[in-house]
Amino acid sequence: MNTGSPRFFSDLAKTVLVGNRTYTIWMLALIAVSMLGLNAFSRQLAHGLYTTGMGDEVSWGLYISNFAFLVGMAAAAVMMVIPAYVFKDEEIHKVVIFTELWAVAALIMCLLFVTADIGRPDRLWHMFPVIGVFNWPMSMLTWDVLVLNGYLFLNLYVCGYVLYKKYTGQKLVARHYVPIVFLAIAWAPLIHTITAFLFQGLGARPFWHSGLIAPRFLASAFSAGPAFIILVFKIMEHFKCCTIHEKVIAKIRVIVTVSLLVNLLLFGSELFTELYSGSEHSIHLSFLLGFHGESVLAPWIWSAVVLNIIAAIILLLPVRENPRFLNVACVMIVVGIWVEKGLGFVISGFIPTPLGDFVQYQPSLNELTVCFGIFAFGLLIYTALLKIAVPIINGQLCHRKNHN
Amino acid sequence: MSTEDQKNLGLKNEDQQEPVISRRYFLAGTACLSVATAVSLSPLLNAEEVPSGDDFIQKHYKELSDEEKKEIFARLEARIDKQYGVSTSISDPQPMDGVEFAYVLNLGRCIGCRKCVYACMKENNQSRSPQKQYIRVLKMKKGTINLETSSHDYPEKEASSEDFFYMPVSCQQCREPKCIEVCPVKATWKEKDGIVVVDYNWCIGCRYCEAACPYHARRFNFAKPQLPAEELNPDMGYLSNRPRYMGVMEKCTFCLHKTRRGEYPACMEVCPTGARKFGNIRDPESEVRKIIEQERVFVLKQEVGTLPKFYYTFAK
Structure with a gap:
């Protein structure tokens, strides 16, 4: 048993490195896009954030948009963990680790997007406790650093523990990991709430300065995250990695539906408050929707609203049982929420500026390449983690078998 | 998962216990990956600014x-x-005891000529390409103080029009600056004389302060600041106008390298109409104090609770 650890890592490495043709092509493609992203990021480091489409007016762009979106995707894993551990749903319990691994991959992408966004990554150590200066508790950004890294650590621990024990064929000891799971359950909404607070605490930006932002963030995340997980499960089934029980998909679908409806309700409430009152603050929203001069964002946000509404209708009609319709609805939700949160929320907070200047934002090609690179790298990590986790959970990859 | 559910994820052979990987294949892969990484990182060789040890x-x-x-x-x-x-x-002049600086700007006199904008840029060694300006002059329609209908980039010939008034806005040197609260590393803070400064060597460039400022007063060096040698102002303060780095924030410092020596800030010195007044708000005899007490003054965006020390008035 105690020789498990060195074999464990070499077995994992072998499992990740060897696969069939589809797997190899997929991984090579992801590596290639990640490399393009690394190349673009190097260019950005060399010539500054001037290589992006950002400026003093719209000073946060796609990086922070993707960050906000992915924090939600990471937090959304909790919607699978709660039924598995709190309500003891056995079918979901079997596959819950795949969603926890997704949280790990999503968080890594979050941290990369933040790193890509800052002007001086060489000075990141200024934030480290003891050797740097950490403006805690005043700055919400320091809170975000704590909760994101904490959540990453909790998920890594739980996933690592479960996979290692299964690999070595040992029994899982509940008190060694279940308390951490429950801590992670409490922690998950926190990461997205604090990310929302980062924005909604700013009185300077009326568009963000609303108590509804954190609930909206959570609702949209709990819709887009599980929708993405449904798609992942479908893809895993398609490639015959494992079979996901239909009941699991049906339950996740309910979570997606309810969250989506809550999100639409909150969005509608915000829309009403801003537009009916017609106060000066509503200018961000009316500009976003295209009611106030030409807006690059308007077609995007309208598509997002339409995608979310159509998805909601599909999920409420009996056609939801049809896997094709369900897949389409899930794609619509992921795309719709990405647009709503990224372009619709982060970027429109900057238009107009606090001095009333309307400046449009268009990401540069270099900036887009960095984004694609980070997404590719995140998917690379997630695929590798699944490649390891599936055979271990299936009992195909284990310590004992290697010595047979 | 039940046994019939057991299917592998892309393993070569379902029954294969241990995936095989040849040494040659592994080494070739590692070599390719290393070369690709090196090529990807190559733009770093042309880095415009490399910090020294x-x-x-x-x-x-x-x-x-x-x-x-x-x-x-x-x-x-x-x-x-x-x-x-x-x-x-x-130089590194320190705040003086009993001094708190304040600014008063008479909108009744400002003609929108933007002389202050350029005097500030010259004094403070801001980047000329791309151009960084601390002061933004808003051309406002008479009968409203609605910022959203103001014009920011009006051509020079549209200055001193009778149909408009002009409102220069720069850092309001707030008593409750939101920008310093949000900074994750305390790279920006309020000095004893009320001036909000930035440590250009400590800022990590997250731009949270820029998002938190209700006056659009902060400027970020997205590119490496370019400044022709002949335009460099050699009279420099460490916390104010020394040349800045790429990727850091900067802002108006009330020209602290001048004002802490008892001089006026550049924007005030150059103003042709006398619209700008600057001084020690704690001195009852100072001009700013007298204006604040005797005239009807207001601050911009009082509702955001920042308590600016930059006052506006519509005096003769």
Whole structure:
């Protein structure tokens, strides 16, 4: 048993490195896009954030948009963990680790997007406790650093523990990991709430300065995250990695539906408050929707609203049982929420500026390449983690078998 | 998962216990990956600004001893001499006791000529390409103070129009500055005389302060600041107008390298109409104090609770 650890890592490495043709092509493609992203990021480091489409007016762009979106995707894993551990749903319990691994991959992408966004990554150590200066508790950004890294650590621990024990064929000891799971359950909404607070605490930006932002963030995340997980499960089934029980998909679908409806309700409430009152603050929203001069964002946000509404209708009609319709609805939700949160929320907070200047934002090609690179790298990590986790959970990859 | 559910994820052979990977294949893959990484990183060779070892380990301004400051100033002076061929002396004037600076701007007199904008840029060694300006003059329709209908980039010939009034906005040097609260590393803070400063060597460039400022007063160096040597102002303060780095924030400092010596800020000196007044708000005899007490003044965006020390008035 105690020789498990060195074999464990070499077995994992072998499992990740060897696969069939589809797997190899997929991984090579992801590596290639990640490399393009690394190349673009190097260019950005060399010539500054001037290589992006950002400026003093719209000073946060796609990086922070993707960050906000992915924090939600990471937090959304909790919607699978709660039924598995709190309500003891056995079918979901079997596959819950795949969603926890997704949280790990999503968080890594979050941290990369933040790193890509800052002007001086060489000075990141200024934030480290003891050797740097950490403006805690005043700055919400320091809170975000704590909760994101904490959540990453909790998920890594739980996933690592479960996979290692299964690999070595040992029994899982509940008190060694279940308390951490429950801590992670409490922690998950926190990461997205604090990310929302980062924005909604700013009185300077009326568009963000609303108590509804954190609930909206959570609702949209709990819709887009599980929708993405449904798609992942479908893809895993398609490639015959494992079979996901239909009941699991049906339950996740309910979570997606309810969250989506809550999100639409909150969005509608915000829309009403801003537009009916017609106060000066509503200018961000009316500009976003295209009611106030030409807006690059308007077609995007309208598509997002339409995608979310159509998805909601599909999920409420009996056609939801049809896997094709369900897949389409899930794609619509992921795309719709990405647009709503990224372009619709982060970027429109900057238009107009606090001095009333309307400046449009268009990401540069270099900036887009960095984004694609980070997404590719995140998917690379997630695929590798699944490649390891599936055979271990299936009992195909284990310590004992290697010595047979 | 039940046994019939057991299917592998892309393993070559379902029954294969241990995936096989040849040494040659592995080494070739590692070599390819290393080359690809090196090629991807190659733009770094043309980096416009590479921090030196000393820059990298430099501590926060407030943690520096006098000795360390001396060393750092000498290092910067040598670097400026080398880069611009201009010999400079970097000063670090400290806040004076009993002094808190305030500004009053008479909108009744401002003609929107933007002389202050350019005087500020010259005085403070801002980047000329791309151009960074601390002061933004808003051309406002009469009968409203609605910022959203103001014009920011009106051509010069549209200055001093009778149908409009002009409102210059720069850092309001708030008593409750939101920008310093949000900074994750305390790279920006309020000095004893009320001036909000930035440590250009400590800022990590997250731009949270820029998002938190209700007055659009902060400027970020997205590109490496470009400044022709002949336009360099050699009278430099460490916390104000020394040349800035790429990827850091900067802002108006009430020209502290001048004002802490008893001079006026550049924007006020150049104003042709006398619309700008500057002084010590704690001195009952100062001009700003008298205006604030005798005229009807207001602050911009009072509702955001920042308590600016930059006052506006519509006097004759």
